[in-house]
Amino acid sequence: MSQILDMVDIETIEKLADIINKKELSELTIADGERTITIKGKRPVPPPPAAMPFMGMPAQAPAAPEDTLAESEANAAAEISGNIVKAPIVGTFYAAPSPDKPPFVKIGDTVKKGDVIMIIESMKLMNEIQSDYDGVVDSILVSDGQTVEFDQPVMVIK
Numbered sequence: 001m002s003q004i005l006d007m008v009d010i011e012t013i014e015k016l017a018d019i020i021n022k023k024e025l026s027e028l029t030i031a032d033g034e035r036t037i038t039i040k041g042k043r044p045v046p047p048p049p050a051a052m053p054f055m056g057m058p059a060q061a062p063a064a065p066e067d068t069l070a071e072s073e074a075n076a077a078a079e080i081s082g083n084i085v086k087a088p089i090v091g092t093f094y095a096a097p098s099p100d101k102p103p104f105v106k107i108g109d110t111v112k113k114g115d116v117i118m119i120i121e122s123m124k125l126m127n128e129i130q131s132d133y134d135g136v137v138d139s140i141l142v143s144d145g146q147t148v149e150f151d152q153p154v155m156v157i158k
């Protein structure tokens with residue numbers, strides 16, 4: 001106890017205790033090298049927060065039998081044929097550079113490799129996404145303003 005009192009005087013401890021009570025803190029720890037002082041308040045330490053799903057990820061659904069998953073993936077692949085443009089990042093899909101401008105591409109438009117075909121906003125940055133393929137836009141799989149996940153199919157170019 002005397003080492004702690006050498007480190008901090010009684011007046012300082014009382015001021016720290018007042019701060020803990022006024023701010024309704026559960027505890028305050030001060031460390032200086034090897035010496036540490038902890039002042040505990042009346043409020044209990046809150047439990048750690050429950051794990052939250054990653055932003056944009058849906059909560060886990062009950063697992064489907066393996067054969068059902070394989071069948072649904074096969075059906076999805078059969079429905080989508082052509083060059084699939086996937087989202088390179090998590091963000092918000094925008095078909096046009098601004099709400100008052102026409103979309104970069106529409107179904108039936110011809111695109112060349114390197115053409116800007118959409119914007120994905122991520123972390124307040126507007127990322128222009130270029131086509132990796134030459135061809136005709138066959139389908140757009142998401143709607144304007146929709147959140148997209150990494151590697152999610154967004155567009156099909158044939």
